[in-house]
Amino acid sequence: MTTSLPQDEPLSRDAFTEALFAVGERQYHDLHPFHKLLHGGKLAKGQVQAWALNRFYYQVSIPRKDLTIMSRMDDPALRRVWLQRVLDHDGLGPDGQVEEGRVGGIERWLRLTDGLGLDRDYVRSLEGILPATRFAVDAYVHFVLDHTLLEAVASSLTELFAPAIHRERIAGFEQNYAFANDSTLSYFRKRLEEAPRDVDFGLAYVLDNARTAEQQRQCIRALRFKTELLWAQLDALHHAYVSPGLIPPGAFVPDDMTPTRYTR
Ligand SMILES: O=C(O)c1cc(C(=O)O)c2c(n1)C(=O)C(=O)c1cc(C(=O)O)[nH]c1-2
Numbered sequence: 281m282t283t284s285l286p287q288d289e290p291l292s293r294d295a296f297t298e299a300l301f302a303v304g305e306r307q308y309h310d311l312h313p314f315h316k317l318l319h320g321g322k323l324a325k326g327q328v329q330a331w332a333l334n335r336f337y338y339q340v341s342i343p344r345k346d347l348t349i350m351s352r353m354d355d356p357a358l359r360r361v362w363l364q365r366v367l368d369h370d371g372l373g374p375d376g377q378v379e380e381g382r383v384g385g386i387e388r389w390l391r392l393t394d395g396l397g398l399d400r401d402y403v404r405s406l407e408g409i410l411p412a413t414r415f416a417v418d419a420y421v422h423f424v425l426d427h428t429l430l431e432a433v434a435s436s437l438t439e440l441f442a443p444a445i446h447r448e449r450i451a452g453f454e455q456n457y458a459f460a461n462d463s464t465l466s467y468f469r470k471r472l473e474e475a476p477r478d479v480d481f482g483l484a485y486v487l488d489n490a491r492t493a494e495q496q497r498q499c500i501r502a503l504r505f506k507t508e509l510l511w512a513q514l515d516a517l518h519h520a521y522v523s524p525g526l527i528p529p530g531a532f533v534p535d536d537m538t539p540t541r542y543t544r
Contacts, residue, residue, distance in 0.1 A: 288493040304441040314514040321456020326534020330521045334413040343369045388467035395464035408532030412516030416509045434499035435506045439479045
């Protein structure tokens, strides 16, 4: 006689929602000391430059990640919804060539790096980013290819917590840094409109499609993975540009920092 293993019960919709939020509550990167320094006005210009330069790689990789997710979707209706995320970052044209509201997030991020005095070609070249930034961000693109569509969507749910950090950043920058103005803050202000729409859809998708206890656990793990790759980027920035200040060879060196030379 064969006995079937007992199936564990999935969490209720409310309990599953709570479990997803608990991941952000416990380990979203708003808790990272680098963000506390950044938002609290405690960083020198060169350190803010290093953050913006590294974060640019995340910005340019988000549309690659979303197109990778779309390549796994069979449903045109789902693809139409998801496409908006790509357009939010790529925009419908560059600065000056389309109306202001249609300029994308990548262009807006470049306004921030312009305002910080970084050369656009250098920023776009990605030559100065930290090794850990490259590995962490690439891991996100690989994750959405290697895991189920449901896990890929779940991994985007850190955006549930992003509007709060964007609000904190806008207020902190306005209060503490001379470079804060409508142009350098435009990326974050625009995300406050876009992110809630994305996460409403993403959260409903995950809640509707994670039907078994195992699928729910996979979604929670996917969200944890995402918080970890965001955290790892800030650990690397802190190590290189705050303490102990060990800038890896080849990475961006701010004018106001002298790098430690690595010797053989
Ligand atoms: O500044 C931030 O802390 C932050 C975090 C995140 C996030 O949680 O992944 C995103 C963003 N910003 C963001 O601007 C953005 O466009 C974005 C897209 C995604 C995603 O996973 O698809 N996350 C985020």
